Amino acid sequence: MVKRIYQFEIERFINLFVIKELWYENMKNVTIDQDTCIACGMCESTCPQVFSVSGNPNSTIVPEFQEGEDDKGRVPEEIPCLDDAEENCPVDAIKVE
Numbered sequence: 001m002v003k004r005i006y007q008f009e010i011e012r013f014i015n016l017f018v019i020k021e022l023w024y025e026n027m028k029n030v031t032i033d034q035d036t037c038i039a040c041g042m043c044e045s046t047c048p049q050v051f052s053v054s055g056n057p058n059s060t061i062v063p064e065f066q067e068g069e070d071d072k073g074r075v076p077e078e079i080p081c082l083d084d085a086e087e088n089c090p091v092d093a094i095k096v097e
């Protein structure tokens with residue numbers, strides 16, 4: 001459990017300070033339609049580097065990738081789970097462009 005927490009924190013650190021700077025030109029826009037979201041948690045399970053449902057009524061973008069609001073973000077396209085999260089959302093609330 002502790003090892004997993006460390007791994008998750010290391011991934012968040014890399015997302016914030018390394019990936020975001022090195023590949024800033026290769027970013028994708030992500031939008032969550034929070035009116036459509038049913039808070040099932042699938043996106044967080046699929047891609048916790050980008051999505052968070054815990055403690056929120058609906059899914060949100062994690063703070064390091066937010067663009068002004070918690071339902072909009074810019075995310076490095078190198079994060080492979082991003083497209084999977086879009087495909088797995090049961091109500092098509094996630095748009096990746």
Ligand code: SF4
Nearest residue numbers: 037038040041043089
């Ligand atoms: S997978 Fe879709 S419906 Fe489920 S929490 Fe994420 S955005 Fe909401």
